[in-house]
Every structure is written in C-alpha cells, then in structure tokens.
Amino acid sequence: MKALVAAQYNGVQIDIPEFEMMKDNVTADFLKKSPMGKVPCLETSEGCITGSNAIARYVARIRGDTELCGRSFFDSASVDSWVDFCAYELELGCITWVYPVFGFMPFSEAAQKTAEAQVTKALKHLEAHLTDKTFLVGESVTLADIVIVSTLLYPMKLVLDKAFLKPFPCVTRWFTTCVNQAEFQAVMGTVALCNKRLFAEGDAAAAAAAAPKKQEKKKGAKKEGAKKEKKADAVPDPLAAPAKKKDPLADLKALPKSKMSLDEWKTKFSNPKDLGEGKTVKDTLPWFYENFDAEGWSMWYSRYKYNDENKMMFMTCNAAEGFLQRSEILRKFSMGAVHVSGEEGKEICISGLWLMRGQEIKYMLDQNPDAEYYEWTKIEYPFSDETKKSIEEFWAGEEEQLLEGRPIEFMKIFK
Numbered sequence: 001m002k003a004l005v006a007a008q009y010n011g012v013q014i015d016i017p018e019f020e021m022m023k024d025n026v027t028a029d030f031l032k033k034s035p036m037g038k039v040p041c042l043e044t045s046e047g048c049i050t051g052s053n054a055i056a057r058y059v060a061r062i063r064g065d066t067e068l069c070g071r072s073f074f075d076s077a078s079v080d081s082w083v084d085f086c087a088y089e090l091e092l093g094c095i096t097w098v099y100p101v102f103g104f105m106p107f108s109e110a111a112q113k114t115a116e117a118q119v120t121k122a123l124k125h126l127e128a129h130l131t132d133k134t135f136l137v138g139e140s141v142t143l144a145d146i147v148i149v150s151t152l153l154y155p156m157k158l159v160l161d162k163a164f165l166k167p168f169p170c171v172t173r174w175f176t177t178c179v180n181q182a183e184f185q186a187v188m189g190t191v192a193l194c195n196k197r198l199f200a201e202g203d204a205a206a207a208a209a210a211a212p213k214k215q216e217k218k219k220g221a222k223k224e225g226a227k228k229e230k231k232a233d234a235v236p237d238p239l240a241a242p243a244k245k246k247d248p249l250a251d252l253k254a255l256p257k258s259k260m261s262l263d264e265w266k267t268k269f270s271n272p273k274d275l276g277e278g279k280t281v282k283d284t285l286p287w288f289y290e291n292f293d294a295e296g297w298s299m300w301y302s303r304y305k306y307n308d309e310n311k312m313m314f315m316t317c318n319a320a321e322g323f324l325q326r327s328e329i330l331r332k333f334s335m336g337a338v339h340v341s342g343e344e345g346k347e348i349c350i351s352g353l354w355l356m357r358g359q360e361i362k363y364m365l366d367q368n369p370d371a372e373y374y375e376w377t378k379i380e381y382p383f384s385d386e387t388k389k390s391i392e393e394f395w396a397g398e399e400e401q402l403l404e405g406r407p408i409e410f411m412k413i414f415k
Contacts, residue, residue, distance in 0.1 A: 002056035008183035082144035093118030100200030107202035258296030304350035340410035353394035
C-alpha cells in the first residue's frame with residue numbers, strides 16, 4: 001500500500017499480478033526473486049527489490065520534483081527517521097492488535113495489552129509533533145505521511161474508536177487530511193473512521209467491557225438488534241483489492257500541457273535571493289507576468305462571504321488555516337495567498353488571491369467544502385497596472401504589513 005500511494009504521487013504505473021500466498025511464493029521461480037519467499041516484491045528492469053519500506057523508498061525517489069523524500073537533505077533524513085519510527089515503534093503494535101481481529105494470528109490478552117500500550121505511546125509522540133503542523137515533514141505530503149498512514153489504516157478503520165482517539169485530535173485531523181487526498185483514495189478508497197471497535201475471537205472480556213450498559217430491551221427487539229450487530233461486526237478482507245474510484249482531478253490532469261511550469265514559478269517565488277542580494281518576492285513577479293499562460297491558468301480573488309461575522313482574531317485565523325488545509329488536494333494545480341487583515345473591534349477580513357490550473361474554480365468548490373463560503377472573482381487578462389499592484393499586495397503584502405489599507409494579522413502562501 002505504501003508503494004502504491006507513492007506511485008500515485010509520482011505517476012508511476014505498478015502492475016499487481018494475481019498471487020496466492022503459501023502457493024505462489026514457494027515456487028522456484030519466485031524464490032529467485034525473493035529468496036525468503038516474502039512479499040511484497042517489486043520486479044524492475046534492473047532486478048527485484050523486497051521489503052515494503054525499501055520498495056516505497058524506491059518508488060518515492062523515482063522523481064525528485066514531487067519531493068516525497070523532502071526538499072532538503074535534512075528533510076530527507078527526517079522522512080527516513082519517521083519511516084524507521086513507524087517500523088520500530090508503531091507497526092508491531094498495530095499488527096499485534098489487528099491481526100487477531102482478522103484471524104491471522106491467535107488472540108493473547110497479554111499481547112493485546114502490550115500492543116495497546118505501544119500504539120498509545122506512538123500516537124502520543126505523533127500528537128505532540130502534529131500540534132502545529134499539517135504534515136510530518138515540510139508543508140506537503142511526503143513518504144513519512146504515506147508510510148504511517150498506511151500502517152494506521154486498518155487500526156483506524158477497525159479498532160481505534162472515538163473514545164480511544166479522543167486524546168489525539170491532531171493525529172485524527174492529519175490522518176483524515178491524508179486519506180482524503182486523491183492519491184490516497186485511488187489506493188485506499190473512501191476511508192471511514194472506526195465507529196464501533198471490533199474484537200478478536202477470544203477477547204470476550206474486552207468486548208463485554210465495551211458493550212453498552214443498558215442491554216435490556218423488549219424481547220421483540222432482540223432479534224433485530226442481533227442482526228444489526230452481526231452486520232456491523234463483519235470484518236473486511238484486508239487482502240481484497242480496493243475498489244477503484246474515479247480520480248476527482250482526472251479532468252484537471254488531462255488538460256493540455258501548459259507553457260508555464262507551476263513548479264518553476266513556485267521555486268522562483270520561494271527563492272528571491274537567487275536574483276541577487278536584497279531581492280524580495282516582488283522582484284520575482286516580473287518573471288510571473290512574462291511567463292503567465294492565460295490559456296492554461298487563471299487568476300482568482302477569494303473573499304469570505306461572512307466577514308461581518310468575524311469578531312475574534314484568533315478564531316478568524318483558525319478558519320483561514322482550516323481553509324488552506326482543506327485545499328491540500330489541489331497543491332499541484334494551484335498557488336494562493338490567504339490573508340486575515342483588520343483589527344478586533346473593527347472589520348476583520350479573510351481574503352486571498354489564487355493561481356488555478358484551467359479556467360474554472362469548480363475544482364476548488366468540489367474538493368474544498370469551505371470554498372462555497374467564499375466569493376470567487378476571476379481576474380481579467382491581460383493584467384492591468386491596478387491588478388498587478390493588487391497581486392503584489394496579496395503575494396508580497398507581508399513585506400508592507402498592509403493589505404487594502406488594513407494591517408495584516410495572518411498571511412500564508414499555499415505553494
């Protein structure tokens with residue numbers, strides 16, 4: 001699963017042949033590929049690679065521009081650190097907890113308690129790290145997120161119910177953000193968090209302790225309740241191929257290649273000092289105006305429809321931050337700036353300026369549930385001098401500390 005999600009981000013096609021454990025993995029032909037008879041095994045033109053983490057790393061490193069292994073040497077080491085954390089601190093606990101539910105291994109009360117303690121300890125570490133971060137490394141999905149989300153998938157679906165996750169709101173938010181990305185959904189399908197914890201056969205004590213206290217019902221309702229409980233406790237087949245879903249951004253990805261590279265523009269915008277000592281974001285904008293592709297891209301103003309209801313600055317900033325998090329699926333197809341400007345006791349406004357692939361805002365409206373609460377205004381091209389001044393205010397406004405005459409309290413570039 002780790003490798004397949006990484007492949008989605010990197011545009012790599014991986015074929016998955018039919019395979020039956022304890023039959024196909026003991027043949028002489030397969031043992032030449034994987035001498036220990038283990039899966040997964042990736043066949044490449046240069047030879048075979050075994051081990052899920054090794055394969056995931058290989059697929060993630062096929063392309064550097066997607067930055068699945070980080071943007072710097074430090075980021076790359078941080079990604080490796082999280083992959084190791086998953087292998088040594090989280091994975092064993094998850095396996096020991098979930099495999100008995102699937103019937104892959106016998107239930108042991110002592111092992112169950114140890115597994116719960118291991119998972120709890122690991123999630124506490126994740127929670128502390130994610131308190132002020134959207135993703136584990138940097139500002140976009142990396143292999144670190146992919147590996148740990150893949151490990152947590154079945155626990156989150158089957159055993160980590162709301163009561164267990166209550167102390168881990170940041171982990172829950174991060175996990176939900178990741179699994180709702182198109183690349184994750186293409187492999188995992190739609191992921192619903194555990195509503196009712198499932199128990200392994202033999203874990204009668206825990207099942208009884210978790211059962212609702214009020215069990216006495218009318219006799220006539222007993223049979224119906226039993227049927228519902230049986231349906232809810234059905235365990236999905238973990239080896240079944242996930243249902244294929246249509247990529248929500250398929251039409252966007254199918255657009256003709258643009259003359260302007262978004263990655264190149266983001267790189268120039270992020271590194272104004274490459275233009276010379278003392279250069280700022282404003283000095284990168286001439287490149288943008290010269291290379292802007294009006295057929296492949298469009299520019300939009302966004303303005304929150306209910307700015308008159310914004311009373312508390314910290315709440316308004318949180319709302320702006322939430323909007324950005326829910327836009328993550330569009331990171332490869334857009335760039336934007338979101339501002340909160342004004343003062344408490346006066347007008348507090350959430351507004352922004354966005355560069356979007358294509359000529360429609362429908363993808364933002366479809367993928368970000370908050371987008372409908374904003375008024376979207378398309379900017380005419382060619383850009384007038386007044387429009388260029390406005391673009392400078394939004395994209396380089398932090399340098400001036402003012403936006404439309406209001407002091408800037410919050411500014412974040414989505415890139």
